[in-house]
Amino acid sequence: MKRRDFFTNSAAGLLLGPITFSGKPENIHPVKTRDSAKNIIFMVSDGMSTGTLNMADLLLTRKEGRESAWMKLYSEKTGRRAFMETSSSSALVTDSAAGSSAWGGGKKVPNGNLNVNADGSFNKPILQKYKEAGKSVGCVTSVTITHATPAGFCINNKSRGDESEIADQYLDLKFDVMMGGGSEFFSPETRKDKKDLFAAYTSAGYNLARNRDDLLALNSARKPVLGVFCEGALPYSLDTFEDKTLQSSVPTLAEMTGKTLELLSKNPKGFVVQIEGGKVDWAAHSNDAGGLLYDQIAFDEAVQVALDFAAKDKETLVIITTDHGNANPGLFGSDKNFDMLQKFRHTNNWIMGGLKEMLSPAQLIERIEFAQGYAIRTEEAEKLLKLFGLKNEKGLYITNKPLFKEFGSIQTKYTGIGWAGMDHSSDYVELAMFGPGSEKLDPFVKNTDLHNFMLDATGVARV
Structure with a gap:
C-alpha cells in the first residue's frame, strides 16, 4: 500500500500535475466533455x-x-x-x-x-x-x-x-x-x-x-x-x-x-x-x-x-x-471476523504454496497465525496436513485444489468470508x-x- 506514494512525485505526477494518490481525488467531478x-x-x-x-x-x-x-x-x-x-x-x-x-x-x-x-x-x-x-x-x-x-x-x-x-x-x-x-x-x-x-x-x-x-x-x-x-x-x-x-x-x-x-x-x-x-x-x-x-x-x-x-x-x-x-x-460473519483481514501479512498461497517440506500441526498453526493473525485448531491443522502434497486433482493456477478448498473453508470461520465454489x-x-x-x-x-x-x-x- 505504501508504494502508492510513487505517484505523488513521479511519472503520474509529472503527467497529471499535482495530485494526491490517496483514493480521495480532488478532481473527479461530472465534466462537460467533447x-x-x-x-x-x-x-x-x-x-x-x-x-x-x-x-x-x-x-x-x-x-x-x-x-x-x-x-x-x-x-x-x-x-x-x-x-x-x-x-x-x-x-x-x-x-x-x-x-x-x-x-x-x-x-x-x-x-x-x-x-x-x-x-x-x-x-x-x-x-x-x-x-x-x-x-x-x-x-x-x-x-x-x-x-x-x-x-x-x-x-x-x-x-x-x-x-x-x-x-x-x-x-x-x-x-x-x-x-x-x-x-x-x-x-x-x-x-x-x-x-x-x-x-x-x-x-x-x-x-x-x-x-x-x-x-x-x-x-x-x-x-x-x-x-x-x-x-x-x-x-x-x-x-x-x-x-x-x-x-x-x-x-x-x-x-x-x-x-x-x-x-x-x-x-x-x-x-x-x-x-x-x-x-x-x-x-x-x-x-x-x-x-x-x-x-x-x-x-x-x-x-x-x-x-x-x-x-x-x-x-x-x-x-x-x-x-x-x-x-x-461473500461476507457472512461478524464485523470482528471481517476485520481480521486488516492484519493479514500474506496470502493462502504464501502459506501453503511456499512450504518446502511437511510441517507439524503446531508449526502450521504458527505459520498461519504469523501470516494472518489467527490460530486454527489442532484438528484443523491436521486435516490440512493430510491434504498437503496431494497432486491428483489440479486446480486452475494452484497445484492442490483439495488443500486450498479445505483451507478456504476453515478460514471462513475466522474471517466470515464464504465461497460458492472455486470456478x-x-x-x-x-x-x-x-x-x-x-x-x-x-x-x-x-x-x-x-x-x-x-x-x-x-x-x-x-x-
Missing part, C-alpha cells in the same frame, strides 16, 4: 464477482476510512453503471479467452479460443483496428502478458494455452506498450523451441523493461515497449507489503498504469489500452480471501490513476468491468464508465456490445 473520446482506458478486474467489489470497498472503508475509486463513482454519481451478461458461444459460463474476445473481436467465440469462431474464421482484434487508425495501443496486466485477457484484445489463436506462440505473435504487431509477467515465454532457456524472443524484440526496435527501475526510466514514445517483470504472474499484492525485494524489483499495477498513460498520451491521435488485474481471478480460484481482496484493492488503485488522468484530460473514456464472476464470495460463474457483472461516451451506456448490455461501443465512442469505423 462528443467523442480520443482515448479509451479499458480496465478489467478478471474474475471479479460482485461480492469481491463489495468486500474490497468495505475493507478499505474500515481500514483506511475511504471508499474504493470504483464505488465512489456510484456514490458520488460521477460515473455510469450497467449490468453486463458474460456468456461465450459454447457455454453460459465463459472463460477469460472467450470473455476478452467478446470485447476484442465483437463476437462470441467458444471457450478457449482467442477471436477464433467455431468454424475457424477470425474476428479482427480491436487493438489492431485502433493501431491502423493511428492510435497508440497496448495492454498491461498483473499476470502473464500472454494470458487470455490481454491476448483477446490483440491476436487470433485457436488455443489460449499456447502462450509461447502468443508471445511470438505479439512481435510483429509492434503495439506501443505491453507489460506484465511471463518471462518464461520469451526466454530461450524456458521456451521449448529455444527461441530468444527478448533478443528478437530488441532487434525489432522495442525498448525492454525487465524490472521496476527499467519501468521508471522509460521516457520515450518513439519505440514500442515490452515490459516483462518476472516469471509467471506478478506476486500477489498482499505478499509484497513487507517484502522490500519484491517492492524494488516488481512494479505494481498502478505504477505500470501511470507509466503506460504517460507514454501512450504522447500520441496526438490518442490511445486505447487494456489494464487487467488478473490475480483477482487466480485468488478466487483458490478461495484465498487475502489474495483476492488486496489484489482487488491494487486494481482499484490503478483505477484511481486512470480516473485522475481522465478527469484532467477530459477526452478519455474509462471503462471498468470484469469478464465473469468467480467463486462468488467461474455465469453472473451478470458490474460495468462502469466515466468520461465522454459514457452517457450512451444502456443499463444492460451483452459483452459483445462493448466492441462497437468503443469504436463508436472514438469515431473509428466499424470494420
Whole structure:
C-alpha cells in the first residue's frame, strides 16, 4: 500500500500535475466533455464477482476510512453503471479467452479460443483496428502478458494455452506498450523451441523493461515497449507489503498504469489500452480471501490513476468491468471476523504454496497465525496436513485444489468470508464508465456490445 506514494512525485505526477494518490481525488467531478473520446482506458478486474467489489470497498472503508475509486463513482454519481451478461458461444459460463474476445473481436467465440469462431474464421482484434487508425495501443496486466485477457484484445489463436506462440505473435504487431509477467515465454532457456524472443524484440526496435527501475526510466514514445517483470504472474499484492525485494524489483499495477498513460498520451491521435488485474481471478480460484481482496484493492488503485488522468484530460473514456464472476464470495460473519483481514501479512498461497517440506500441526498453526493473525485448531491443522502434497486433482493456477478448498473453508470461520465454489460463474457483472461516451451506456448490455461501443465512442469505423 505504501508504494502508492510513487505517484505523488513521479511519472503520474509529472503527467497529471499535482495530485494526491490517496483514493480521495480532488478532481473527479461530472465534466462537460467533447462528443467523442480520443482515448479509451479499458480496465478489467478478471474474475471479479460482485461480492469481491463489495468486500474490497468495505475493507478499505474500515481500514483506511475511504471508499474504493470504483464505488465512489456510484456514490458520488460521477460515473455510469450497467449490468453486463458474460456468456461465450459454447457455454453460459465463459472463460477469460472467450470473455476478452467478446470485447476484442465483437463476437462470441467458444471457450478457449482467442477471436477464433467455431468454424475457424477470425474476428479482427480491436487493438489492431485502433493501431491502423493511428492510435497508440497496448495492454498491461498483473499476470502473464500472454494470458487470455490481454491476448483477446490483440491476436487470433485457436488455443489460449499456447502462450509461447502468443508471445511470438505479439512481435510483429509492434503495439506501443505491453507489460506484465511471463518471462518464461520469451526466454530461450524456458521456451521449448529455444527461441530468444527478448533478443528478437530488441532487434525489432522495442525498448525492454525487465524490472521496476527499467519501468521508471522509460521516457520515450518513439519505440514500442515490452515490459516483462518476472516469471509467471506478478506476486500477489498482499505478499509484497513487507517484502522490500519484491517492492524494488516488481512494479505494481498502478505504477505500470501511470507509466503506460504517460507514454501512450504522447500520441496526438490518442490511445486505447487494456489494464487487467488478473490475480483477482487466480485468488478466487483458490478461495484465498487475502489474495483476492488486496489484489482487488491494487486494481482499484490503478483505477484511481486512470480516473485522475481522465478527469484532467477530459477526452478519455474509462471503462471498468470484469469478464465473469468467480467463486462468488461473500461476507457472512461478524464485523470482528471481517476485520481480521486488516492484519493479514500474506496470502493462502504464501502459506501453503511456499512450504518446502511437511510441517507439524503446531508449526502450521504458527505459520498461519504469523501470516494472518489467527490460530486454527489442532484438528484443523491436521486435516490440512493430510491434504498437503496431494497432486491428483489440479486446480486452475494452484497445484492442490483439495488443500486450498479445505483451507478456504476453515478460514471462513475466522474471517466470515464464504465461497460458492472455486470456478467461474455465469453472473451478470458490474460495468462502469466515466468520461465522454459514457452517457450512451444502456443499463444492460451483452459483452459483445462493448466492441462497437468503443469504436463508436472514438469515431473509428466499424470494420
